[in-house]
Amino acid sequence: MKKLYLSMVALFATATAFAQSDIYYSLSFANAAHHEAEISMRIGQLPTSALRVRMSRSSAGRYATHEFGKNVYNVKAFDGSGKALEIKQIEGDVWEVPQHxxxxxxTYTLFANWTDGTYASIDPSHAHLNMPAAMMWAVGMDARPIHIQFKDYEKYGWKIATQLKPESESSYFAPGLQYMMDSPTELSNFKATAWEVKNPDGKKLGIKLSIHSDDSQATIDKFTELLKKVVLEEQAVFGELPVYDYGEYTFLDDVYPTVSGDGMEHRNSTCIVQPAEKVEGNETRLLGTYAHEYFHSWNVKRIRPKSLEPFNFEHADMSSELWFAEGFTQYYGGLVLIRAGFGDAESYTRTAAGLINTVLTSPAALKYSPAQMSRYAVFADAGVSIDPNNNANVFTSYYTYGGATALALDLRLRADFNLTLDDYMKAVWLTLGKNMKPYTIPDLQAVLARVTNPKFAADFFGKYINGIEKNDYAALLAKAGMVLRKVAPGKAWAGSVGGFQQRGRSGQARTTGAAEGIPITNSVAQNTPIYKAGIDAGDIIMKADGKDLADAGTLQEIVAAKKPGDKIALVYKNRTGQHETTLTLEENPAYEVVTNEKAGKELTKEQSAFRAAWLSSKVK
Known part of the structure; x- marks a missing residue:
């Protein structure tokens, strides 16, 4: 009995010591009307060296640098008995307690007034918390377990939705810093639903939906039925759902006209923010974000680029694999909606055209590979710089670049190997994702080599991932009874400029409201007539073809009356004075995709079968 007693004492002592090494947070919202939270962080079993705590400069799912430290103030430190300690701010987002x-x-005050997938927002309607924007953390203590308690939220009528593990009604647990930072939390009077999805092994996983919006519960219930179709279609791509930590996945959505539209994936949840009046009436449009972000629970959060593992919260995280992580996800986000019945072949042609134009008509795609464009995310992904850039010529979104690459690979696998991109994604999942093996580009190539053959994989990656060659989209789409053609053949085109945007066949122009001339406010794309005429940001186009230009509409009318090859005399001015140049009009290089039926061409049985196999539901 004595030995048993001593063993129990030793066990209790060990558990107590473990708990003392944990980190404890407390958040209260007494001043929510003024967008503030009071946050405390208690750290025990500290070494004698100086303690450093800091705010993050990056956020899980974002790739550019953010300055979260700017919204933290009243930072103070105390010992275990409540006695004040000296704390120094040694960098903009780093504080040090030298003696303790x-x-x-x-303790500190957080100001939060921006509702999106990256920042935090607090007002009497909710506390919308993306953790890197809200939570200070102790440097070098990433592995310590974390406990978070929310206080005084009930007086606002709030409930709590999060992927954090519940410990009590108001307290939650994270196994370490990486998990906490990856766990957005919404406190509000949201509407909620929940259901289960069975995996092929018979195990059930929970799916939760929490929407903070001005909708009825009946509307959210109906929306849930639509979302269930998306979840099942994506499960069909990989053959199974991931095994979510703590057995469930949570959709967090905030829908209100003044929020900033966004979607941000996390390991067992996603944070979606949509600037709309309500869910009701916008269901299909809103589902697009859900389809994209939920696909990330496989691709990005478990099929994980080695360059992002572990995520570094002190600076921007650069990856050469975003063409796959984001781009292939972008492709499936659109494809899954069609498979789930929220569109048809005709509506999908517009999605395909958007992807293809990125690859075939943007200046950057003609010069830079998908891998290189992925690395530019550290500047492009909601970056906070305010100075002008030359992105019109040096950047193409890895979302659409990768999406177009996925489209081509899918069609090539179907046409040449009697396989599909689903087969490839399943193989990547089983090889690299299910076992959480961080990958590099050669790893993705190796999986494609096993699915097809080494020669095809080396050729595809050499030309289209690490190189800048382009797939023959016209030939590939023809297999599915679709036609790739110029959007405005035979029509004169001047190009897109800051303050002037000529649009396809509609003949409409975006006006600037300028009283005199057309000011060029953004960099001009190199493959446009207006660039070749020497016009760029800082110029004001005063006359075209001898006519004064009061607004962009006048220039649009002049261009519309011409044909490709015609020349127009331009008068423009800038800080160096007034100048003249010649604008030589061209045909718009942009493409559209249409079905054979719309193009007046026969749809063969083979094309119809190919299209159906590609776009039809995969749920059995």
Whole structure:
């Protein structure tokens, strides 16, 4: 009995010591009307060296640098008995406690007034918390378990939705820093639904939906039925759902006209923010974000680029694999909606055209590979710089670039190997994702080699991933009874410029409201007539073809009356004075995709079968 008693004492002592090494947060919202939260962080069993705490400069799912430290103030430190300690701000987002005992409690005020997938927002309607924007953390203590308690939220009528593990009604647990930072949390009077999905092994996983919006519960219930179709279609791509930590996945959505539209994937949840009046009436449009972000629970959060593992919260995280992580996800986001019945072949042609134009008509795609464009994300992904850039010529979105690459690979696998991109994604999942083996580009090539053959894989990656060659989209789409053609053949085109945008066949122009001339406010794309005429940001086009230009509409009318090859005399001015140049009009290089039926061509049985196999539901 004595031995048993001593063993129990030793076990209790060990558990207590473990708990003392945990990190404890507390968040209260007494001043929510003014967008503030009071946050404390208690850290025990500290070494004698100086303690450093900091705010993040990056956020899980984002690739550019953000300055979250700017919204933290009133930072104070105390010892275990509540006595004030000296705390120094040694960088903009780093504080140091030079002298301390075994326990330190750091407190601060957080200002939060931006609702999206990256930042935080607090007002009497909700506390929308993306953790890197809200939570200070202790440097070098990433592996310590974390406990988070929310206080005084009930007085606002709020509930709590999060992927964090519940410990009580108001307290939650994260196994470490990486998980906490990857766990957005919404406190509000949201509407919620829940259901289960069975995997092929018979195990059931929970799916939760929490929507903060001005909709009725009946509307959210109906929306849930639509979302269930998306979830099942994506499960069909990979053959199974991931095994979610703590057994469930949570959709967090905030729908309101003044929020900033966004979607941000996380390991067992997604944070979706949509600037709309309500869910009701916008269901199909809103589902597009759900389809994209939920696909990330496989691709990105488990099929994980080695360059992002582990995620570094102190600076921008650069990856050469975003063409796959984001781009292939972009492709499936659109494809899954069609498979789930939220569109048809005709509506999908517009999605395909958007992807293809990125590859075939943007200046950057003609010069840079998908891998190189992925690395530019550290500047492009909601970056916070305010100075003008030359993205019109040096950047093409890895979302659409990768999406167009996925489209081509899918059609090539179907045409040449009697396989599909689903087969490839399943193989990547089983090889690299299910076992959480961080991958590189050669790893993705190796999987494609096993699915097809080494020669095809080397050729595809050499030309279209690490190189800048383009697939023959016209031939590939023809297999599915679709036609790739110029959007405005035989029509004169001047190009897109800051303050002037000529649009396809509609003949409409975007006006600037300028009182005199057309000011060029953004960089001009190199493959446009207006660029070749020497016009760029800082110029003001005063006359065209001898006519004064009061607005962009006048220039549009002049161009519309011409044909490709015609020349127009331009008068423009800038800081160096007034100048003249010649604008030589061209045909718009943009493409559209139409079905054979719309193009007046026969749809063969083979094309119809190919299209159906590609776009039809995969749920059995």
């Amino acid at each position: 005992g075994d326990v330190v409690k750091v």
